[in-house]
Amino acid sequence: MLPRRIRRALKDLAYRTPAARFLMPRYHYNFRPAQLGFLVSMLDEVRFVDGAVIEVGCFACATTIYLREHLADLGRRRRYLAIDTFDGFLVADVDYEIRERAEVTDRHSLDYTGFSINRRSWVERSLALSGHGDVELVQGDAGALDYGQFAPISFALIDVDLYQPVSRALRSIAPFMSPGGRIVVDDCLAGNIFDGALQAYTEWCGENARQPEIVHGRLGVIRF
Ligand SMILES: C[S@@+](CC[C@H](N)C(=O)[O-])C[C@H]1O[C@@H](n2cnc3c(N)ncnc32)[C@H](O)[C@@H]1O
Numbered sequence: 110m111l112p113r114r115i116r117r118a119l120k121d122l123a124y125r126t127p128a129a130r131f132l133m134p135r136y137h138y139n140f141r142p143a144q145l146g147f148l149v150s151m152l153d154e155v156r157f158v159d160g161a162v163i164e165v166g167c168f169a170c171a172t173t174i175y176l177r178e179h180l181a182d183l184g185r186r187r188r189y190l191a192i193d194t195f196d197g198f199l200v201a202d203v204d205y206e207i208r209e210r211a212e213v214t215d216r217h218s219l220d221y222t223g224f225s226i227n228r229r230s231w232v233e234r235s236l237a238l239s240g241h242g243d244v245e246l247v248q249g250d251a252g253a254l255d256y257g258q259f260a261p262i263s264f265a266l267i268d269v270d271l272y273q274p275v276s277r278a279l280r281s282i283a284p285f286m287s288p289g290g291r292i293v294v295d296d297c298l299a300g301n302i303f304d305g306a307l308q309a310y311t312e313w314c315g316e317n318a319r320q321p322e323i324v325h326g327r328l329g330v331i332r333f
Pocket residue numbers: 138139140164165166167168169170171172173192193194195196197198199202224225249250251252268269270274
């Protein structure tokens with residue numbers, strides 16, 4: 110270990126560079142604190158329910174690490190599957206928003222590239238450094254997966270934003286939910302770039318005679 114004064118000088122130097130924004134404590138989450146708290150309460154509710162936890166759309170796995178820490182506190186080992194393209198949205202999914210959902214919002218001017226600066230190897234390293242190297246990363250289209258391979262499922266967080274992947278993932282995951290399980294769909298909020306999630310969620314609720322339950326402004330909940 111380097112002497113304290115050298116470590117301090119190195120840190121001082123690093124904090125003066127543009128890299129400081131990656132090194133200093135910052136808020137890294139795509140969820141507000143109350144929304145993260147709600148996700149934690151969902152894990153508490155499924156504490157005695159059998160099945161894997163699935164995060165559909167994990168980006169850099171910041172929320173994954175947060176939720177995994179809570180699962181560790183609960184003292185129950187579960188499979189945790191984190192699914193992503195690790196390359197942002199699929200062209201076909203964005204095209205669908207622009208072609209088929211253009212009447213909802215003028216989508217041509219919107220930027221769908223936000224999550225494309227990512228890499229599976231970065232996420233693997235981050236999980237390993239955090240002590241969560243056993244999270245199972247699944248790379249591919251979340252809308253085309255056979256979720257039966259992960260069944261039973263106790264909790265699924267669906268966070269892929271656009272209509273097609275949210276709708277397809279929701280329809281493919283629901284049949285494999287354990288009794289007492291929970292699904293949360295993020296971005297169930299009207300009139301924003303990701304309101305495809307709201308459409309997919311409300312359609313599923315309508316088709317399955319469920320009353321929509323949207324909490325904390327944008328979290329669509331389904332209780333099994
Ligand atoms: C809002 S981010 C997920 C944020 C993450 N849950 C968190 O809390 O930090 C949405 C992610 O969905 C992924 N995504 C979008 N479409 C997808 C698809 N069809 N299949 C798999 N992943 C997809 C993107 O690459 C992006 O990383």
